[in-house]
Amino acid sequence: MSALTPLVVLLPLLGAAAALTQARHPRIQMLIAVSVLSTVLVLGIVLLVAVDANGAIAIELGGWDAPFGIVLVVDRLAALLLVVSAAVLLAVLVFSVGQGLADGDRETPVSIYYPTYLILAAGVFNAFVAGDLFNLYVSFEILLVASFVLITVGGTELRIRAGTVYIVVSVVSSVIFLAAIGLIYGATGTVNIAQLSVRLADLPPDIQLILHVMLLVAFGIKAAVFPLSFWLPDSYPTAPAPVTAVFAGLLTKVGVYSTMRTEMIIFPGDELYTAILIVAALTMIVGILGAVAQSDIKRLLSFTLVSHIGYMLFGIGLGTAAGLSATTYYIVHHITVQTTLFLATGLVERQGGTTGINRLGGMLKSSPVIGVLFFIPMLSLGGIPPFSGFLGKLALFEAGAQDGSVLSWILIGSGAIVSLLTLYALARAWSMTFWRHADEVAGYENPLPTHAPMGVATEVQTARSTPRIMVASTAAMVALSVALTVFAAPLFDLSARAGQNIDGPGYYITTVFSGAPQ
Amino acid sequence: MSASLALIAIMAVLFAVGVYLLLERSMTRVLLGFLLVGNATNLLILIASGPAGAAPFFGAEGTMADPLPQAFVLTSIVITFGISAFLMALIYRSWRLANADVVPDDTEDLAIGRRTASVAAEREVAGDDTEFGTRAAAAVSTAVDLDELERLQDQESITEQLKLQKLMDEAEDGS
Numbered sequence: 001m002s003a004l005t006p007l008v009v010l011l012p013l014l015g016a017a018a019a020l021t022q023a024r025h026p027r028i029q030m031l032i033a034v035s036v037l038s039t040v041l042v043l044g045i046v047l048l049v050a051v052d053a054n055g056a057i058a059i060e061l062g063g064w065d066a067p068f069g070i071v072l073v074v075d076r077l078a079a080l081l082l083v084v085s086a087a088v089l090l091a092v093l094v095f096s097v098g099q100g101l102a103d104g105d106r107e108t109p110v111s112i113y114y115p116t117y118l119i120l121a122a123g124v125f126n127a128f129v130a131g132d133l134f135n136l137y138v139s140f141e142i143l144l145v146a147s148f149v150l151i152t153v154g155g156t157e158l159r160i161r162a163g164t165v166y167i168v169v170s171v172v173s174s175v176i177f178l179a180a181i182g183l184i185y186g187a188t189g190t191v192n193i194a195q196l197s198v199r200l201a202d203l204p205p206d207i208q209l210i211l212h213v214m215l216l217v218a219f220g221i222k223a224a225v226f227p228l229s230f231w232l233p234d235s236y237p238t239a240p241a242p243v244t245a246v247f248a249g250l251l252t253k254v255g256v257y258s259t260m261r262t263e264m265i266i267f268p269g270d271e272l273y274t275a276i277l278i279v280a281a282l283t284m285i286v287g288i289l290g291a292v293a294q295s296d297i298k299r300l301l302s303f304t305l306v307s308h309i310g311y312m313l314f315g316i317g318l319g320t321a322a323g324l325s326a327t328t329y330y331i332v333h334h335i336t337v338q339t340t341l342f343l344a345t346g347l348v349e350r351q352g353g354t355t356g357i358n359r360l361g362g363m364l365k366s367s368p369v370i371g372v373l374f375f376i377p378m379l380s381l382g383g384i385p386p387f388s389g390f391l392g393k394l395a396l397f398e399a400g401a402q403d404g405s406v407l408s409w410i411l412i413g414s415g416a417i418v419s420l421l422t423l424y425a426l427a428r429a430w431s432m433t434f435w436r437h438a439d440e441v442a443g444y445e446n447p448l449p450t451h452a453p454m455g456v457a458t459e460v461q462t463a464r465s466t467p468r469i470m471v472a473s474t475a476a477m478v479a480l481s482v483a484l485t486v487f488a489a490p491l492f493d494l495s496a497r498a499g500q501n502i503d504g505p506g507y508y509i510t511t512v513f514s515g516a517p518q
Numbered sequence: 519m520s521a522s523l524a525l526i527a528i529m530a531v532l533f534a535v536g537v538y539l540l541l542e543r544s545m546t547r548v549l550l551g552f553l554l555v556g557n558a559t560n561l562l563i564l565i566a567s568g569p570a571g572a573a574p575f576f577g578a579e580g581t582m583a584d585p586l587p588q589a590f591v592l593t594s595i596v597i598t599f600g601i602s603a604f605l606m607a608l609i610y611r612s613w614r615l616a617n618a619d620v621v622p623d624d625t626e627d628l629a630i631g632r633r634t635a636s637v638a639a640e641r642e643v644a645g646d647d648t649e650f651g652t653r654a655a656a657a658v659s660t661a662v663d664l665d666e667l668e669r670l671q672d673q674e675s676i677t678e679q680l681k682l683q684k685l686m687d688e689a690e691d692g693s
Binding site for chain 2: 068138141145148149152155156157160161163164165167171172174175178179181182183185186187189191234
């Protein structure tokens with residue numbers, strides 16, 4: 001069973017290489033990409049079942065023993081995220097295939113699109129299973145470089161301009177992360193996460209604090225945590241719809257996942273919990289206030305993305321098993337729902353020719369299916385029962401109420417308000433886009449300024465036909481998000497077990513150092 | 519553990535110069551800053567890895583240096599190399615498209631700045647003796663680079679909006 005673990009990283013990398021050799025045959029590339037990601041999805045499910053039944057897997061690569069060689073660790077949290085991210089990557093890939101087929105690949109130079117996409121997938125999967133800090137750094141670099149290519153794909157002026165900000169910010173966060181690794185290695189002589197959690201505890205508290213904060217800043221930039229979130233709403237909306245969808249779903253969550261590992265395993269103490277809770281509240285509130293002021297759906301969604309990172313930090317900042325399991329469920333929910341919303345926005349953009357809500361209207365009549373596909377994830381993100389967003393928030397609030405401190409009650413309050421504001425911002429976008437009559441659009445004066453300056457989809461393109469395959473993959477994602485509600489009970493049990501595993505470093509350390517991988 | 523003071527001094531200088539360049543507007547300087555900061559980080563790992571002088575080969579004669587940091591540095595050199603190649607391509611592309619390699623003003627900021635500027639200008643016309651007087655208008659107007667604005671695709675729509683807003687404000691003032 002453990003021999004399967006490296007395959008989740010190796011297969012996408014080999015698939016990318018194979019796809020590059022077929023640069024002149026986009027159909028073969030597409031087949032390679034789809035089959036690789038489907039295989040990884042199956043592998044992920046197998047790993048999840050195995051890990052849930054027999055306990056976490058640690059595998060030492062190259063035959064070097066645990067503290068010296070590279071260790072890959074799959075516990076319940078990692079396996080769960082592997083499955084969800086593989087499913088999301090596959091659905092978005094199918095969506096982009098549909099878009100590419102319909103457009104005759106005029107917009108995206110397809111010879112590099114599929115290989116880069118697979119490399120991005122490899123980076124994401126590697127980040128989830130990395131058992132040492134340097135491997136985590138390398139996987140960040142893999143996914144970042146792939147994302148640099150994807151965000152500037154086509155090389156238009158707008159994308160170059162947005163990409164510049166994204167690239168420079170990401171590069172700075174990588175340098176901070178690498179410097180932190182250098183300092184940690186200098187202080188402890190290891191980068192193995194399990195060994196670090198033992199050795200770092202012996203360092204003087206102030207040095208621990210410096211290392212801790214450096215790691216959190218590096219991951220905070222990646223996770224778009226306020227005040228390090230300024231880059232996200234400017235850079236994400238300019239990329240092609242499928243790219244934005246996959247970035248929004250996965251890349252920030254990799255940062256959140258690393259923050260979870262840092263807080264629970266590398267530095268299991270509670271020195272920074274208060275700071276994290278405060279930052280979580282600010283991220284929620286500032287993010288959603290940004291979203292309320294937007295008139296472009298893509299920018300609006302980017303701001304809600306920032307805002308909802310705050311909920312995940314809330315669970316981490318509580319530092320209890322309940323908080324962690326709630327965060328685990330919330331991450332799964334948010335990956336699915338946020339990606340679905342961006343895909344649905346991609347459909348709106350195709351059908352309506354723009355994503356500016358001031359210029360859209362009457363789409364419920366012209367394309368009712370898209371209206372439904374946008375409506376369901378919207379309710380879910382806004383926290384309407386019985387959808388997964390409500391369940392995730394309920395679990396977080398319960399964990400907060402168990403904690404019972406003043407700060408966690410403040411967070412519960414702001415979480416409730418932010419969820420209402422999310423619903424407000426999204427519902428306004430939905431009703432203007434779908435519900436109002438098409439003849440009301442001309443001459444309508446909205447207090448919100450049209451987002452001319454940033455140029456995000458300003459010119460109304462001619463509406464193009466929407467291929468069934470794009471609608472089908474979006475519908476599949478909506479079905480997945482509904483499944484998170486239908487199968488909430490087993491998923492919650494699984495998240496609870498995953499949360500208990502990472503509440504404190506004990507389980508992780510015994511997994512890595514138990515010798516025989518099983 | 520003893521570390522060479524010269525290396526530490528070089529690292530500090532590289533970090534300082536690199537961070538300074540990273541904060542520049544020209545993308546070429548940002549690239550140079552990234553290279554310097556990357557090398558400073560490599561030096562940091564090297565310094566943290568212990569004294570120099572031994573070979574990092576397992577089973578070699580004599581003392582053995584720690585091979586792990588050297589592997590880290592090699593990896594990060596390769597990554598820095600790749601990213602700087604990509605950045606250079608990006609700068610070249612930006613030069614071809616916009617004939618400039620500077621990071622442009624944030625247009626949202628510009629729009630907000632203009633809104634503030636128009637309000638301030640009106641105050642001046644109305645002869646309001648505000649606390650800042652002409653200074654507020656001057657500070658904002660330097661922030662708006664008209665050359666930059668010309669390049670905005672939807673400049674007309676902004677000005678139109680501003681005109682509209684101004685008209686509305688004037689109408690309000692009149693009533």
